[in-house]
Amino acid sequence: MQYRRLGQGPLTVSEISFGTWLTVAGGVERAQAIACVHAALDQGINLFDTANQYGAGEAERVLGEALRTAPQSRDKYLIATKVFNPVGDEPDRGLSAGQIAKQLDRSLARLGTDYLDLYQCHRYDRETPLEETLEALDRAVKSGKVRSIGLSEWPVDRIVAAAELTSAHGWTPITSSQPQYSMLWRKPEVAVFAACVNHGLGNIVYSPLAQGVLTGKYKPGQLPPEGSRAANPEMNITMETNGRHFRSDFLLAAVAQLKPIADDLGLTMTQLALAWVLRRPEVSSAIVGASRPEQIAASVAGSGISLPYEAIVRIDKVLNPVVLR
Template sequence: MQYAKLGRTGLDISPIAIGCMGFGDPSRGYPSWSLDEEASRRLVRHALEAGINVFDTANLYSNGSSEEILGRALKDFAHRENVVIAAKLSAPMRDGPNSMGLSRKAIMTEVDMSLRRLSTDYIDLYQIHRRDRTTPWEETLAALNDVVKAGKVRYLGASSMKAWEFGKALHLQESNGWARFVSMQDSYNLLDREEEREMHPLCIDEGVQTIIYSPLNRGRLARPWGVTTARAESEAVYKLGAATADSDKLIVDAVGAVAEERGVGRPMIALAWLRRNPVVAAPIVGALKAEHIDDAVASLSISLTDEEAARLEAPYTPRLDHQGVSDPAMLRRAAETATGYSISRLPVRELSKVT
């Protein structure tokens, strides 16, 4: 396994991260399809044996059960200094006031609770799961800086917000001498490339790398078109792609064709495509089976040709982004100016397909 520095930091991370949303006790909350502790521990051990050292979890997952299971597994199977624990906060964890969000009170409470559940005295990468627009940025960022200064957190990361919001946060951190966000966790895959417009150019300019969630678009890139799962259909986000179904099918078919030509699985092609983008540090693989990890590791040996990448990218149609842009005029303007984006990877589409 080849490790690389995360952005401008000195932190060595594997090119694959294990997503731990599927670890936990379903009776304690979301998600309903999570694995029990025994199965989760097997996956953690399998990932460690493959050389993967990044494990991404959140206080929300199974209401803390994911953190508990991960903490116990890493304590049994790994040396703490060799692994990178990436945790997240902002979701509601209990009833009552101050039980969610990114206020100073919430941050100070949640970091201690996560440390306890993870059976560790520090978190390597502490990420804000969602922006709390009810709390001033200054309060949130000052509190995050304080948990770094206290030694409870090594690095800070962000997730799922507008590029202008992330840019403002980075400016405030730099202006005040606060610990800076070193990563952005965002949704990015062959069926959802909207982050190429603004977020990725911003990250490249700021020396921030992205850690990708949903690299297979909730499994849609891992199976033939029309084949689904109960897990996928249970998630509301899965239904948002209806407006771009025609182009999505062409992309899924192209992934299948390239995979067949190379004699490999579809997930390997979709993951190999992500590595072509220098802003991507690692995809988060939400493994529920050992073979999911094996496929991800195998993808590291695949280098797509420019011709293969073009076949995969060509059908893409600009769409609603994951922040909920729904203005047809905005989508029209996006399509008209697609080749002017900094990364210049979104192909121009017929306007009739995005209005």
């Protein structure tokens, strides 16, 4: 496992990080979910990403239990969670000062820890003044409950505004951004990455395997494999984003053409996809999920790979008709 600094903040993160959304939404049994976290630690993953919203708080509870029962001490791993969306049936949401203070304490309790390494705003709150949100996050850091703060899927102009406001007021600077990014979803390349570089943010990207499509498990004209994300009715709705369905035959036929490129490099499709994402210096870590412990090693093998320029050109030529920029 290779490691990178997360922006200009205090954290050094593993190139591959572990996300808990899949283990909760996918109906993974608690013991199996805990085994996945332990396997991730054993493979050198040190960053674990979750959110208070996932499973109405259950993802935080399971992650907390898994980390507390692992042999590694608390200083050997990093916990990142998020705030904004309602938790379960609760009506309140957003990034007001009161909401941040309340949800932070609840997340800490569910995770069973005294502090978070990274506290992220899950989405931008258009109903709360940005200054109120940033000042509340600064107080959370100064209280010792949070080490660093980040943003998830914020518009680029709001990323810039947040960075400028923290600098102007002397508040805790933003450490990270968490956008979707993969071979098939390249929208952050247009403006988000540049803004993050300009203001010292690192990127922790999610869905680097495009909902599992870039592993090559889905074939055009065929039903999804049993036990896969696409075969799960509670999960396959996420495979359609902004009108783009990641399992259209047209897209899957293009993805199938990546297999010879991976074979020529002696890589798996998973390794190729993760190495492609990590080729960008703006990316500090790529979040993967797992429903079985043995899947972790396959993802970790994507760390530390340098793709030759010729392979990147071949990838672009194959995927150009289906890429979203």
